[in-house]
Amino acid sequence: MMNARWNGRVEMFRNFLWKTLGFVGYTIQYGCIAHCAFEYIGEVVVCSGPSMEPTIVNHDVVFSERMSRHLCKIQKGDIVIAKCPFDPHMNICKRVIGLEGDKVCTSDPSDLFKAHTYVPKGHVWLEGDNLRNSNDSRNYGPIPYALIRGRVCLKLWPPHSAGTLNGSPTRRIIKTQSDSDSD
Amino acid sequence: MERERGKETEGIEVEMFRNFLWKTLGFVGYTIQYGCIAHCAFEYIGEVVVCSGPSMEPTIVNHDVVFSERMSRHLCKIQKGDIVIAKCPFDPHMNICKRVIGLEGDKVCTSDPSDLFKAHTYVPKGHVWLEGDNLRNSNDSRNYGPIPYALIRGQMLLKLSLLSSMGPLSSGEE
Numbered sequence: 383m384m385n386a387r388w389n390g391r392v393e394m395f396r397n398f399l400w401k402t403l404g405f406v407g408y409t410i411q412y413g414c415i416a417h418c419a420f421e422y423i424g425e426v427v428v429c430s431g432p433s434m435e436p437t438i439v440n441h442d443v444v445f446s447e448r449m450s451r452h453l454c455k456i457q458k459g460d461i462v463i464a465k466c467p468f469d470p471h472m473n474i475c476k477r478v479i480g481l482e483g484d485k486v487c488t489s490d491p492s493d494l495f496k497a498h499t500y501v502p503k504g505h506v507w508l509e510g511d512n513l514r515n516s517n518d519s520r521n522y523g524p525i526p527y528a529l530i531r532g533r534v535c536l537k538l539w540p541p542h543s544a545g546t547l548n549g550s551p552t553r554r555i556i557k558t559q560s561d562s563d564s565d
Numbered sequence: 566m567e568r569e570r571g572k573e574t575e576g577i578e579v580e581m582f583r584n585f586l587w588k589t590l591g592f593v594g595y596t597i598q599y600g601c602i603a604h605c606a607f608e609y610i611g612e613v614v615v616c617s618g619p620s621m622e623p624t625i626v627n628h629d630v631v632f633s634e635r636m637s638r639h640l641c642k643i644q645k646g647d648i649v650i651a652k653c654p655f656d657p658h659m660n661i662c663k664r665v666i667g668l669e670g671d672k673v674c675t676s677d678p679s680d681l682f683k684a685h686t687y688v689p690k691g692h693v694w695l696e697g698d699n700l701r702n703s704n705d706s707r708n709y710g711p712i713p714y715a716l717i718r719g720q721m722l723l724k725l726s727l728l729s730s731m732g733p734l735s736s737g738e739e
Binding site: 413417418454469 | 597598600601602604605608641652653654655656657689690691692712713714715716
């Protein structure tokens with residue numbers, strides 16, 4: 383009788399072990415699929431900080447799509463999410479003012495003498511829409527294109543300003559000959 | 566009777582097509598599923614890399630195959646002297662393989678060893694200073710400055726080439 387009880391317990395334990403392994407297997411499987419969806423399709427991001435006002439304000443929820451970044455279709459005027467060059471755990475949300483080879487203005491709009499620089503190969507120049515309160519390429523220089531994570535294409539929250547985002551309000555983007563040809 | 570036979574044949578063809586469609590969808594579904602698992606394995610565990618170029622001689626020569634693990638990078642355990650693979654700051658499609666000479670806050674020497682006057686700089690926050698082992702033939706942080714830590718993809722663990730010596734990679738001589 384003791385043997386039967388012991389066998390019964392071993393059987394229950396084995397069933398429990400298999401069920402747990404099966405559960406863990408399914409979790410890993412669907413975790414990987416979800417991870418790849420966030421990596422290649424897009425992700426929902428909660429923004430914080432004042433550097434993109436009035437386009438994006440504190441606590442806005444946006445959807446950032448990944449395809450443009452992987453297909454290298456990020457353009458001047460796009461709002462992108464990138465890894466912060468000074469903190470690998472933080473992300474920044476800014477507007478692309480210049481791509482590689484473009485001329486960008488590095489001086490304040492209020493300065494008398496304008497200073498310009500050219501964006502080096504493989505880099506982008508980012509600026510926040512709220513020029514007075516934004517820590518961006520004017521402070522730390524152009525950042526490598528590889529740090530860009532995705533392009534913000536839709537605002538999801540708050541509902542009264544949800545939808546596509548406006549163009550740059552700051553008029554800092556210098557249009558080149560090729561831009562006006564393609565328009 | 567002929568009309569019935571015609572309808573039967575059509576019914577069988579539709580059935581075959583539907584089976585084929587389901588089998589194809591099932592196959593595509595499995596491919597996506599295991600593709601995602603494989604992608605996550607390469608992303609979080611490690612990947613096999615074929616190196617090219619002379620900038621890491623004699624440690625790694627042209628056409629060497631190495632295994633690069635990802636966990637150190639995700640857990641921020643990259644240390645001075647590690648050989649890392651990073652995205653090239655000037656070409657987002659290329660990768661570079663160099664040794665970490667300095668982490669954020671470290672003092673690094675920016676002048677040639679042959680220069681009379683030594684120049685030093687401090688690595689800024691969130692950046693690393695990379696140099697190739699083959700100092701005479703390497704395009705690295707001495708040319709383009711420190712690169713952001715976020716560009717690092719993984720740390721080299723093992724050399725896998727059959728022709729050259731297999732085994733763990735040696736740490737740098739300072």
